[in-house]
Amino acid sequence: DQQVKQNSPSLSVQEGRISILNCDYTNSMFDYFLWYKKYPAEGPTFLISISSIKDKNEDGRFTVFLNKSAKHLSLHIVPSQPGDSAVYFCAASEEYGNKLVFGAGTILRVKS
């Protein structure tokens, strides 16, 4: 029972262009959403988050959009840089501070 789904296993983008990573969820009780980035041989690193009371949150080159009615969120990276190449995980929780439910991840490759 996958409550958080990242349907694109991989994405390849040219340096300088926009990267859009998508995530869908099924649990309507989720009210907090996060994106993590993971490099090989390292643990996931927090990137950006959004609560269900918002529909957009921005941090530098990273913007997360939340569409609650569609149970969909996306991460936009503009402009994409080669150092952004990593696995990106979408995660959600029912309550602030509670366990995180992760998607399977999307491998992003930014080509220079």
Added chain:
Amino acid sequence: DAGVTQSPTHLIKTRGQHVTLRCSPISGHKSVSWYQQVLGQGPQFIFQYYEKEERGRGNFPDRFSARQFPNYSSELNVNALLLGDSALYLCASSFTSNRDSFGQGTRLTVV
């Protein structure tokens, strides 16, 4: 500041053995969570401890147990290891928020 540290980084065990994985949270962090990441999948929640009390438990068999010590460090124990327990085990700590900080993980291989 030191991040979340986990030990060991790698280990190989035989089926049926027992394993103990250790985690030291970031100083000041009182919540520790454990996740299992199987190849090709996202991390899956195993346990959460806060102030030495179990706060949450994922869908894992009783062979998995954990505890948190007075200094907020934590151990994850797995008994009667199965081949399917081979995975990256991640420890995460947080102060009060969901922004868990993860360690680099322990890569467990069961043969």
